[in-house]
Amino acid sequence: MPILVRDGTRVLIQGITGRQGSFHTRLMLDYGTDVAGGVSPGKGGDWIEGLPIFDTVFQAVNATGANTSLILVPAAHAPDAIIEAVDAGIELIVCITEGIPVQDMLRVYQYVRASGSRLIGPNCPGILIPGHIKLGIIPAMIARRGHIGVVSRSGTLMYEVCFALSARHLGQSTIVGIGGDPVKGTGFIEILEMFENDLETEKVVLLGEIGGTEELEAAEYIQHGMTRPVIAFIAGESAPSGRRIGHAGAIVEQEQHTARYKRAALETAGAAVARTPAEIIDLIDS
Amino acid sequence: MWFRQFRIPIPEDFATGDPEHSYQFPVLHRLQVAIQTDRNARCAVMWAAFLAGAEDAGTQRTSYRMSINTLRGLHPYQINTIASEMDILRDHREAFVDLMRKLYRCYIDSDAERVEIHPLLITGHGQLLAAGGSLVIDENALYRQPELAARRDLTQEATPERLAREAGLLCITMPGQVGCLVNGAGLAMTTMDLIQHYGQEAGIGAANFVEIDSSDSPEQIAAALRISLSDLQVRAMLVNIFGGITRCDDVAAGIVLACREVAPTVPLIIRLQGTNAAEARRILEAAHLPDATFADTLGEAARLAVLAVKRTNDYAHPR
Structure with missing residues (x-):
């Protein structure tokens, strides 16, 4: 078994409709990652790259059973995106976003620590298990x-x-x-x-x-x-x-x-x- | 981001409350107090220390610390704990607690990395007097601190750094002779380390590094090259790109564009590896850039850059 992911890792992309979001979703699908859908507030009900878009992480989790989230939203919204993922019960959160204020991360870190979720990042390229799963932009x-x-x-x-x-x-x-x-x-x-x-x-x-x-x-x-x-x-x-x-x-x-x-x-x-x-x-x- | 420190000039003997002087209140204690981000503990820390006599920094005695979980906020008992451990007199407690609360407010409201009062004077009349201080702001938070951002002192930045900021790029200047254009901070640091590794004996190092990003267009890459070359210390230019998301052919197009515009007078060492590297090589070779050398590995590129600087130094090549 590889580390951090398991069989049954099912991925949501928060910020799937952004330029980076849609580009990297395509690359992850090509690699064989089980991407279940994406979240983009206000765009719920649309589709992108053959995947459903939801307004909230809760809705996406309920509909798809996703347990992992990749965050590709701008720095001003990323702390809220992480907290939303935690509240929705996501197990593994990978945050690619660069430029989040440190004080936001102090609060987010304490929030995540008190939950059952694990956060990788922010300002990171994510995780790659060669031949198995790509979770990020590596x-x-x-x-x-x-x-x-x-x-x-x-x-x-x-x-x-x-x-x-x-x-x-x-x-x-x-x-x-x-x-x-x-x-x-x-x-x-x-x-x-x-x-x-x-x-x-x-x-x-x-x-x-x-x-x-x-x-x-x-x-x-x-x-x-x-x-x-x-x-x-x-x-x-x-x-x-x-x-x-x-x-x-x-x-x-x-x-x-x-x-x-x-x-x-x-x-x-x-x-x-x-x-x-x-x-x-x-x-x-x- | 630093703001200049402010400091009220205080005579040497002020701390002793010398009656010869016109100051009417004796100073009982001189303190240093701060609230700052503790990256290891991943929380904020409130911190206070007595300063000895009229001396300044470097003579601190014991410091008193208290971690603050900023998700839950600062509680009065935490300030009381520090005040009690420091034996701050009952008469001054209320003012001390009030001051620390305000300091914390300032830390939070201004997105500070560190806010400090130094020295904080406790007078014989139960007054606290902030006689100096400094504030360090988190650069990532400037987007929501427009008032503070507007007060940034641009005259303290080197010209290439300012030009880069205006172009939406990052540039760091150093005292060496090799200009570096690299994607990613870790790779850039490694590139500069290798230049130092090969050039140290000859006193050669990196002059600057401009970071480029995967989303940069050929125009932005051209701007980055121009900025790095605008540094008059530069005697050789090293472009090191590991193409992952960044496409090497885009970078190559940017280099060709920039060379047409600025016609660099220094040797150019180019190392492009990864996504579309072969195509990039074709673009660069077809452009017949004067004085351009290609390297396959990071180490070779750094070595060639050092050699190029030595060469120009030997001929005392004027720029």
Whole structure:
């Protein structure tokens, strides 16, 4: 069994009528993802890509039995979309939206935590289980079925690394983008834990970056809770401190937030740390 | 987003209530209080500390912290807890609680990442005096903070960064010599790291990076290239795109468009991988761009960019 999804994962797209929404719905259907329909307030009753549109998540869940939601709505509406999905009993919510205010995410995080739902993202590319399901915007061409679990704060860096892995016949069990925001639904530790318990995953690639201390907590988990080998890379060694480098969460405010500090912590914890993306492959092979 | 700090100038001996001075009230305590977002705990944190004597930052003693679940809001008992732990005198409690409530209101209402009073003076007459402070606003929230957005101090931004903002793009400037055009923040950081990796000994690094997005048109990509090149430090230009949703042929069309308009005088190193990469290569080769080199891997692209800077430095190539 892969992580995060199960047999019977049935997907709703919140924001299905938007430009991004309809485009990525098509790609997910092409990949074979079981998309049941979409939600777009005020457009209930219409159809798109052969799928029914509903006004609310409740109506969509009642009509289709969907248990998973992909959120592709603008930042101003995304917090409400997440809360609506939680209230409708959605198990797994993947929020792609970038640019949600941090204070909104503080409230949403506490809301989700008190519920039975799991949130991936926001500001993430989603989940891809090669040959099985595509839940988000990760391009299918980068992936190949295999036994390496990949978890990353960054989207395109993850594409780059997976593409290189696939070219060397090092396939992936599950690819998860947890997102580049400072406050997000699911962090490294939770995904590492899932990989540790996943029979299909043999090794794990962790792609971190500057900002925050998540990688340090991940290092602690790797040291004390993991038996599977972890290969890590941290982006942003050359980044100036005190500046946000593209991702809202990528900012160095203290020494612990730097790439150097995180690399050292991961090395101490027993992870193999690559200096360049190309080195990740050498470390997996060895 | 930072606003400039305000600071009321206070004489060194003010904190001691020196009678020589005309200030009529003695200062009992100097405090620093703040409410800020705690990204690890995923909540807000209210925080206070005594400052020693007339000294400023760096001499804080114990700080007192209280987490606030912003979904539930700030409760008076939480402020009372801090006031009690800090031994704030009964006479000042009411004013302290009132002030912290207002500070929290300010944090919420202005979508702040951090709001701080430093120093906060407690006078002998039971008064609290905010003598300085700062406010950091969440940039993602500016769309609903028009008044604050209008007060943004644009003169503090470097020119390419301002140009990028006006064009709806993101640009970060740095002290190096290689201009970078990359899709995605993580890949951009990695690209700049590799430039540093190969160029460090020669003192070569990234001059800037302009982020492009999957939804960008060739015109926007041309604008991004123009902005990166507008930085006069730039001695070589590196375009690194991993096409997933972004189509490499769109990026290639943008590069050709931009080169026609600006005719770059620096070497161009291009690495396009992923969706429609082969087609992109054909477009770029057919355009016969002067001084353009193609790289297959990220590492090779960074190495070539460093070499290009060295070359122009060696010939002291004027721009």
